[in-house]
Structures are given as C-alpha cells and as structure tokens.
Amino acid sequence: MKKKINIVTLGCSKNIVDSELLMHQLSLGNWEVVHDSNDTSAKVVVINTCGFIGDAKEESVNTILDFVNAKKNGFVDKVYVMGCLSQRYKKDLMNEIPEVDGFYGVSDLPQILKELNTEHNHRALVERKLTTPSHYAYLKISEGCNWGCSYCAIPLIRGKHISRTIESLVEEATILAQKGVKELIVIAQDTTYYGLDIYGERKISELLNKLSRIDGIEWIRLHYAYPFGFPDELIEEIRSNPKICKYLDIPLQHINSEVLRMMRRGVDRTETVRLINKIRNRIPDIAIRTTFLIGHPGETPEAFNELIDFIKAFRFDRVGVFEYSEEEDTYAAINYTDSIPAEEKQRRAEQLMAVQQEISFDLNKEKIGKQFRVIVDRLEGDYFICRTEYDSPEVDQEVLVNASNIPSSGIAPGDFKEVIITDALEYDLYGEFI
Template identity: 55%
Template sequence: MKKNQIDVVTLGCSKNLVDSEMLMKQLLANGYTVKHDPEKPEGEIVVINTCGFIGDAKEESINTILGFAQAKKNRKLSKLFVMGCLSERYMEELRTEIPEVDRFYGKFGWKGLISDLGKSFKQDVEYERALTTPSHYAYLKISEGCNRACSYCSIPIMTGRHKSRSIEEIVQEVRSLVGQGVKEFQIIAQDLSYYGLDLYKEMKLAELIERISEVDGVEWIRLHYAYPAKFPYDVLRVMREKDNVCKYLDIALQHISDNMLTKMRRNISKKETIELINRIRREVPGIHIRTTFLVGHPGETDADFEELVQFVKDVKFERMGAFPYSNEEGTYAYSEYEDNIPESVKQERMDVLMAIQERVALDSNEAKIGKVLQVIIDREDEDYYIGRTEFDSPEVDPEVLVTKDKELKIGEIYNVKVTSAEPFDIYADIVS
C-alpha cells in the first residue's frame, strides 16, 4: 500500500461524482495523494461513495464495500471509509454487518471524514473540486434533494427535501471552473424543474441558465433531470435564444398510461404529457429529448405496457432509457402495493422498449448523414477522434467517431460532416 495515498471509489450517478470531487479537493488541500477509481487500488486509505437508488445499485455498493473490507483484512489497506446514499439509508445495519469499515458517513456528512483523518476542512476551497472528468467538461449540481412523492422512488428518503443553491454561488462556481479550462457544463439535480422555489419562492431555472450562459468561456450548457409536472416553460426561450444552451433536455417521464401515472403519483396525465412534449418540440425546433421509462411497477397491466410501447413508437424520443421496478423499503409503493409482476416480465418489457428505441435511435442518427455538426472532442483512440454533438451527453448518449485526417485537440469544438450512422455511434469527417 502507498502511504499518504487515498483512493476514492465513486458508485452511482453524476451527483455522487460531484460530491467525490469536492471531497478529493479537500484531501488534496490537506496534502494527500488522491486517485479516483483506480484500476489497481494501492492507497493506504480507501473511501467508497455509495449509491442506494435501486436493488442493482445497492448490490454493487455492498459488494464493493465487502471487497475492500476483505482487502483490509488482508492488510492491503489500513483504513476504509464509506459515504453516500447507501450509508445514509442503512447506516446502522451496515455498521453491524461490516465492522471492517472504520466509519460510515451519510450523503451530506462527508466533511466529518476530513476531521476524522486529523485534518482541517479548508474553507478557501469549499466550493472547489478536483475534476475527474476530462478537463473541458464538468457536472454542475444546482440543488440537492427532492420534494416529489413518486411512489417508487427512495431518493427523497436519502437526500431529504429540495434545497436550491443560490444563483450567485452557482455562477461563481462556473467562473471558477471556466478558469480551470472547463467549457461545457452538464447541469444536474434530482429535479431541475423545482429549482428556486424553496429559495426565491418562484421557479428560477430560466434565470439561472441565462446567467450561466452569459459567463465568458461557457460554450455548451446541457440540462439534466427535469420533472414533467409544472415544467418551467420559460427555460425553452433561453434554450432557443442562447447559442451556448444546447438543444437538449433530459426529462424523465416514467410512463404514459393514466392508470400508471396515477399509481406512480406523477401528478401529470397522459394528455398533459403529450402537450408538454409537443410544446417543447414546437418552441425549440431540433431539440433532442432524453427520457426514461419505468416498467413493471405494481399494477402495470399488459394494456398499460402496450400503451407505453405505442407512445414510444409514436413520439420517437431521440434518446431513451428504461429500467425495471425495484421494490424499495420506505417508499409508498412498498407499503401500499404488492410487487406482483415477475422479474422475468419486468426484464422482458424493458427489453421490448429498448429494442424499439434502437430502431428510433438509428433513424435519428441516420437523419444526420450529410449534415455538418459541431462536435467537441473528448478523447483519441487508435483509429478515431471521439467526440459528441450538442445533442449528446457524456456516458449515456451516442458518440461521434471522427476520421483522423487532421490533428485535432482534445476539448476543442470542430465542424464535422456525418458520413454514416449506427444506433449508438455516428461516423464523420472533419470539415474545419
């Protein structure tokens, strides 16, 4: 093991990643060498930032903890700390079951880790982060928590009620990140739509995005995780008018049948959902919408699912994901409904949706053949430069494979002409 080195392992979503980056900045400021998600962990101390969203994520988190607990038993590390959503939710059980962990911290208690190491929290870098992403883009978390009461979701149990950061604080962080070379920002929250209501008593997402767009050096802004009910339509004007606000929106719809939307407690109807999608596309021509759907929720009939299938076929979302229902303790669905849909049926329904989406994605990508698009270059491999358009978020969306006719710089934006397409990849030649 390497003395004075701390390995930070992040599981789950990009919001967790931001927390890890803030922790890492504090560790660096206190003189530690810090590695993030190393292929071969070698630090004397390991910090695991856990996810507790659904069954698979919890299982991954527990298995990761157990693996490092065994490494500690084998004296391959001296201290093991666990933080994040899983330990927020199951701290007492984890303490009992995995005593090898030196200390557990909740979702928001990670600052205590610094003092437990005998170090001090550095106020001068309180809002700074050690970026784990390529240096040209970063995730920007604008709020914590969620006030919604969706039947299936355990997130509010772990994160608490919605708490917006101030516009001034966020803009200050953007300026700081731009100073470090960041030019692309993925705006993230559990619920973008709610932003500002708690702090300013009115929706402020549009004003926030406009303020961010006016910071010199911000080239792309992309919005993630909007909520469909009471959607802040004024953000569409900003998206339409500001060249550096990408025509991209990640908005989780979860279902379309009125029966399921009611059981899921989504506070929106099928008619309102269709009107929402139509208005978004009407007000922002060319927008690419990413959404997710939940299948196998208690009470989902074959008719409900067929309604969802037809909706996906008709609306043709440019980007889409699906996941099966997970029966989570503490949720409304857990206490009020019987989880009576077999796992095999849940998986089959998810597979059906994703097979449809593969065809839709191919059609969307093939429609770009012959067009000139802007692409930001993320990395280089042996055969191609690999980047993304404004319609593509890192990790989850298609990539653009650019032929190596000219030398390109990582993090720069270039014009490319699309030559061919697959469902999840686009091929292009450099134009300028």
C-alpha cells in the same frame, strides 16, 4: 511525504460532484488523491455509494466487500464508506460489515475530513478536483427532492429540495471555466424546481442565462427536468440562448394515466403529450432524452402496450429504461404489491429497448450527409471521440472520426470542430472533420 487516498465513486453524476468536493478538500491537506484507482500504494479508500435501486445497492455492497477483502489481505489499511447506501442503511451495514472503519451519510463531509485528520476549508466549498475530462463538468444546483414519487427513495435519503443560491453557482461555474471547462452539465434531482424554496419562484431560466454569460463556457445542457410544472420561460431560454444545448433530459417514467397516478407523478397522459408537443413546436431541432420505469405496480399488459405505442409515435432521441424494484419505506412499498414477476419486467424492458434501438437507428441514418458542430472528448485508438450538442457524455452516443490521416498534435480534447456525418449505427455516428 503525502499519504495517498483512493476515492471510489458509484452511482449518478450527483455522487461524482460529492466525490470531487471531498477530493479537493483532501488535496488541500496532506493527501495525494486518486480516483477509482487500482493503485495499491493508496492505503486508504473511501467508497461513495449509491442506494437508489436494487442493482445499484448490490454493486455498492459488492464494492465494499471487495475492498474489505483487500484490507484483510494487507493491500489496504483503512476502508471508509459514504453516500446514499451508507446514509440509508448505516446500522445494518455496521452490523454486517464491521471491518469497515467508518460509515458516513450524504452530508457528512466535515466528519469524514475530521476522521482523515484534514481541516475543513470553508473558503473552498465551491471548488472541486474534477474527475471528468477537463473540458466538461457537472454543476449540482440543488440537493434533495420534494416530489415523493411512489417508487423513489431519494427524499428518504437526501431529504427535501434545497436550492443553492444563484451567486454561489455562478462563482463555482466561473472557477470551473477558469480551469478550462467549456461545457456545464446542470444537474439536480429536479432541475426545473430550482429556486422555489429560496426565491419563491422557479429560477432555472435565470440561472441558465447568468451561467451563459461566463467567459469560456460554450455549452450548457440540462438534465433531470421534471414534467410537472415545467416553466414556459425555460423553453424560450433554451430556444433563444445559443450557449444552451438544444437538449433536454426529462424523465417521463410512463404514459398511461393510471400508472402515472399510482407513481404519484402529478401529470397524466394528456398533460405529458401537451408538454412534449409544446417543447418540440417551439424548439423543432431539440433532442429529448427520457427514461421509463417498467413493471411498476398497476402496469397491466395494456398499459405497457400503450407505452410502446407512445414511444413509436413520439420517436425520442434517447431512451433509458429501468425495472421497478421495491424500495423499503417508499409509498409503493407501503401501499402496493409488487406482483409483476422479475422475468416479465425484464421481458418488457428488453421489448422497449428493441423498439427504441430501431428508432435510434432510423434517426441516425437521417443524419448522414449533414454537418454538425462537435466537441472532441478524447483520442481512443484510431478515432477521435466527439459529441454533438445533442449528446451528453457517458449516457448518449458519440461521433467517431478516423484519426489516421489527421495530425493529433493539432487537435486536443475540448476543441470544437465541424464534422460531416458519413455513416451511422444504432447508437453511434461516424464522421469526417471539415
């Protein structure tokens, strides 16, 4: 009889990949693996935590406490904690939650496996047990970050940027394609930095080109591109390669030059505007997703209003926002005073998202009557849930197609279909299959 283990994943897509690697290793041993499950027959739980910002840390701690309570009540035998929160606050967590059976950092896969009496299979290091739908998967191309943005603790948690080789990534992507993956979502803390540490130059364009040659891969999309040093050849690769989605996730964080300087982003307003205009001029149909950090020390009301005007003028397809929270030992925590009240940060964030909601609604209304190629993610209730190449799973909008008059046996997740958009909401579209 195999023992059952529950892997619980919190945080970003990079954590998802880490969990999937652990799950595959465990599945090769004497374990039946479930993910984010409430199955009480799983007597061992591993929680993969996030430690990026205050809200994420609070969620991680609360999740740990929930499973510790389940252990006290006899529903769980063992609780282990891994990931970013455990990496950064291991000693504090050991003192405050001694009921946890073990704490492990972001690079402690061999130690976790040893604790769970499972052999570390080095031949299977590029294989994963997917937690995503079988037709798409994340591909993590590097670990860590070299930038040292003022507010960010990631370099303190995950260390300096370390790229994986092109060969290992092509091997992993090929295995994923053979398992039915059609869409690769390329991720890292900074994808555009890829290759500098091992090849002496940025190799993201070459990597994307080689990934696009893999049989079975239809879409490749790029997340988390850093604006400083953005390679020109990447713009051309996205423009000319039909397998690369006309989609770019590029966190800008702000537009005011003084705030960007205090954030240590390496770019100012003029350089940011020049880059966005260059990308849009060369790829007119590209969808740009970005994020902004609200309430960073030095963000005056005038600087915030400048950001609002920038968003109104540039009309980004997708915008995310998060509020500044002071993180121990970061440059901002050491050198700046967090003087903006939490209520004001929240007010600014809500104002920004209200502006973006109106922009998103206007952009979506412009799509009514137009035809798009979509990938089918799932059947949910009365609708097929689909996405265009301009939308990433989990974070972006979806296209809902009424399934009442369509034989579900003829359509499966991962199928590509053509749709006509018939209606629009702020963050979703409705359509009909052609």
